[in-house]
Amino acid sequence: MTTTGKHEFPLARTCPFVPPPAYEEIREREPVSRVRLPDGGWAWVISRHEDVRTVLNDRRFSADRQHPDFPALVKGEAATRRPDEERMLIAMDAPEHGPARKAVLGEFTVRRLAALRPRIQEIVDERIDALLAGPRPGDLVESLSLPVPSLVICEMLGVPYADHEFFQEQTVKVFKQSTSPEEAWAAMAVLQGYLADLVAEKERNPPDDLLGRQIVKLRADGTYRRKALAGMGLLLLVAGHETTANMISLSTLAFLRAPDQLAMIKADPGKTLDAVEEMLRYFTIIDVATARLCVGDIEVGGRLIRAGEGVLALGYSANRDPRAFENPDELDIERGARHHVAFGFGPHQCLGQNLARMELRIVFDTLFRRVPTLELAMDVDELPFKDDAHIYGLYRLPVTW
Known part of the structure; x- marks a missing residue:
């Protein structure tokens, strides 16, 4: 068995538009290889598109993050598992x-998502109004990228948007790489407690929102558990705003750097959906699509992975695999490749992926129609990218018009 001890995962991005060079090296020379983890342990890294989809779709790879042998991507993480x-x-x-x-x-x-479209459009228009009414340059992250998905998911769940700064503060702690496992666990516990209290309030008279409807449905099924529903709400709240917010910022930046691509969707909004898919593939804001624990011997990419061994599925590498995407490092909104793994694959594929697609499409069509002269107000090299976060993005995106 060959080991690649020179790479420790996860790897940091050195450029917002190009994957870490080690990904290509691993994918081409040893696509299923062993890597060192931050806690000193080892795991298999899966780097090719076909193999990543195999791992994400096979029940012999467990998603149980509380298992003591589940691969830990943060030093000390295993000790915090319960x-x-x-x-x-x-x-x-x-x-x-x-x-x-x-x-x-x-x-x-x-x-159900089609019924939400008018409200999402209204939210996007309101946030663009606020951007245009504010100072120049304005921060697109503060004015548009964060508020749009936050407002949408808060309204869906029935979470007071007035509390968005609180859960955003806790979310930053969870996803920042410098956060210790203990601090991340504490932030998650605070959020979990917040959602549990909110769910308890809704139990008395369940409203017509996602959490209220789930209370009614699960009670009728005899499967209602407050803590489980609070966990579901937490997952949707955090994933429902952080990921889409980062995609809005990064994609807007990419469009402004590629005026030829932007001109295509301005001329034909029918191309926007394909543009969204390409942006998702191109940026793949979560490098490791997921970690898994092998629970049954299986061969992947010509390697035997045994039960008890950890696996890292590199979504970013898979989405830049030339075997699956021609000229993968080029941004091409007419590529039409929906087989990317930015939303995962298989039974755990992202629940809210179509909501994210709708939000992104509405944002881009509306933003560039209403603000056709939008431009960057800062050199790309000076932009504050989230190099220190588990979900890639931008802390600020100064723009003017």
Whole structure:
């Protein structure tokens, strides 16, 4: 067995538009290889598109993050695990995972999301109004990128938007790489407590929002557990604003740097959906699509992975794999490649992916229609990228018009 001891994961990005060079090296020379983890342990790293999809779709790879052997991407993380804690959806395996996912899947159907479109459009217009009424240059992150998905997910869940600064502050702690496992766990516990209190309030007279409808449905099914629903709410709240916010900022930056690509969607808004897919593939804001624990021997990419061994599926590397995408390092909004793994793949594929797509499409069509002269107000080299975060993005994006 060959080990690649010179690489420690996760790797930091050195350029916002190009993956770490080590990804290409690993993908081309040893696509399934062993790497050193921050806690000194080892895991298999999976770097090619086909193999990543295999890992994400095979039940022999467990999502149980509370298992003592689950690969730890942060030093000291394993010591904070609590096997007796209620598992969130992303940490469940079959047969528990299927029914839990199905219970909330109805909230993200095409029909329900279509009903949300007018309100999302209204929110986007309000935030662009605020940007245009404010000083120049303005910060697109503060004025648009963060508020839009935050307002949308808060309204869906029935979470008071007045509390958004509180949960944003806690979310930053969770996703910052410099945060210790103890601090991250404490921030998650604070958020979990907040959601549990909110759910308890809704139990008395369940309102017509996502959490209220889940209370009614799960009670009727005889499966209602407050802590489990609070965990679901926390997952949707955090994932529902942080990821989309970063994609709005990075994609806007990419459009402003590629006026030829921007001109295409201005001339034909029908191209925006393909542009969204390409931006998702191109940036892949979460480098490691997911970690998994092998629970049954399986061969992947010509390597035998044994039960008890950890695996890291490199989504960013997979989405730049030339075997799956021609000229993968080029931004091409007409690529039409929806088989990227930016939303994962298989049974744990992102629940809110179509909501994210809708938000991104509405933002781009509206922003560039209403502010056709939008431009950067700072050199790209000076922009504050989230090099220190587990989810890539921008802390600020100064723009003018």
